[in-house]
Amino acid sequence: NKGNYEHYMQKEIHEQPESLKTTMRGRLIRGGSCKAKTVLLGGLKDHFKTIRRSRRIVFIGCGTSYNAALAARPILDELSGVPVTMEIASDLLDRQGPIYREDTAVFVSQSGETADTLQALEYALENGALCVGITNTVGSAIARHTHCGVHINAGAEIGVASTKAYTSQIVVMAMLALAIGGDTISSQTRREAIIDGLFDLPNKVREVLNLDQEMKDLAKLLIAEQSLLVFGRGYNYATALEGALKVKEVALMHSEGILAGEMKHGPLALVDENLPIIVIATRDSCFSKQQSVIQQLHARKGRVIVMCSKGEAVSVCPGGLGRVIEVPHVEDCLQPVINVVPLQLLAYHLTVLRGYNVDQPRNLAKSVTTQ
Numbered sequence: 001n002k003g004n005y006e007h008y009m010q011k012e013i014h015e016q017p018e019s020l021k022t023t024m025r026g027r028l029i030r031g032g033s034c035k036a037k038t039v040l041l042g043g044l045k046d047h048f049k050t051i052r053r054s055r056r057i058v059f060i061g062c063g064t065s066y067n068a069a070l071a072a073r074p075i076l077d078e079l080s081g082v083p084v085t086m087e088i089a090s091d092l093l094d095r096q097g098p099i100y101r102e103d104t105a106v107f108v109s110q111s112g113e114t115a116d117t118l119q120a121l122e123y124a125l126e127n128g129a130l131c132v133g134i135t136n137t138v139g140s141a142i143a144r145h146t147h148c149g150v151h152i153n154a155g156a157e158i159g160v161a162s163t164k165a166y167t168s169q170i171v172v173m174a175m176l177a178l179a180i181g182g183d184t185i186s187s188q189t190r191r192e193a194i195i196d197g198l199f200d201l202p203n204k205v206r207e208v209l210n211l212d213q214e215m216k217d218l219a220k221l222l223i224a225e226q227s228l229l230v231f232g233r234g235y236n237y238a239t240a241l242e243g244a245l246k247v248k249e250v251a252l253m254h255s256e257g258i259l260a261g262e263m264k265h266g267p268l269a270l271v272d273e274n275l276p277i278i279v280i281a282t283r284d285s286c287f288s289k290q291q292s293v294i295q296q297l298h299a300r301k302g303r304v305i306v307m308c309s310k311g312e313a314v315s316v317c318p319g320g321l322g323r324v325i326e327v328p329h330v331e332d333c334l335q336p337v338i339n340v341v342p343l344q345l346l347a348y349h350l351t352v353l354r355g356y357n358v359d360q361p362r363n364l365a366k367s368v369t370t371q
């Protein structure tokens, strides 16, 4: 049921304030006057000891689910206290990459049925790792075959291009980082700030959804383009990959997410007056580096569109050069949840304007159950 919406993708983008609430329901504890703020993940409570003692935590997924893990990586690195690595399921299988008994392997999948991820799970089980699932589908193959896990509870996702599952997956992995980290004194202030940020996140997502019309206007400008680049780094490298993936899979426009730190090692050669480039430059520890990327793109007459934190248009666009997308500012590790929304909206409007099938893009399936 699409309700008042024309397409499932549109509905699922707009229901993110609610889906995020459901994802967090019962799992965030604000505590009383003397009780600390904590996270409760019922499905993992008996396994945290083993997870904390593991030699490594490896996240495994495909497509958007892989991007979600990549978005959560910095906070997992920071809080978990265990080395974290990432694997695209098919690549892990192609290489028969190392998975050991001492590893915790986390399988991220909206459907819980993706063949590559499922086969990687069988492989990790054979190698004796503790296998954890993060899935949206109760009773799915991945939910059944993992030792334990977390349901993201985002509600059914119908559009082939994943939107609300992506933001819920990031939130679950941020909660996972908090839970694995436990209550180390040194990170207490940081943890509480993240928990406060999580409580307020649905409101902030509602706010960023107000950019709908602005993104539609931007889509009108970009409708006939051949290609679109998205530059990100740090917390928002994954946002660049995911934004580009949305544009390519539904709007059928070539789009590439680029790690901004790699700009000088190739992508800079593409820059001219015509190729549109979205640069994600919201306020975090990478901000000044992104400012310098923007300057260098302007110096080469690049067609730059900057995503920045609200009220910061002047510091990212000196002299009013280029377009800006201003988004609400949240705790750095949660910013990817906000920043992806305008890109989802852009991909959606580009698709409708270009006349393509939004919910079932050609050649793609919601769940790829064959290899």
Ligand code: UD1
Pocket (backbone or CB within 6 Å): 041, 042, 043, 044, 132, 133, 134, 135, 138, 142, 143, 144, 146, 147, 148, 149, 150, 151, 152
């Ligand atoms: C569970 C209930 C929820 C209830 C809550 C009350 C289910 C599905 N969930 O939620 O309805 O409101 O208790 O405390 O009945 N699991 C895996 N692999 C996965 C995902 C999950 O093995 O990929 C396992 C978990 O380890 C857990 C079970 O499935 O044993 C349910 O997981 P989850 O729904 O995340 O647990 P709760 O949030 O505690």
Ligand code: BG6
Pocket (backbone or CB within 6 Å): 062, 063, 064, 065, 108, 109, 110, 111, 112, 113, 114, 117, 160, 161, 162, 364, 365, 366, 367, 368
């Ligand atoms: C397919 C979908 O390619 O599988 C994508 O079209 C999705 O949207 C990918 O990200 C992985 O799916 P899942 O269900 O394992 O998260």
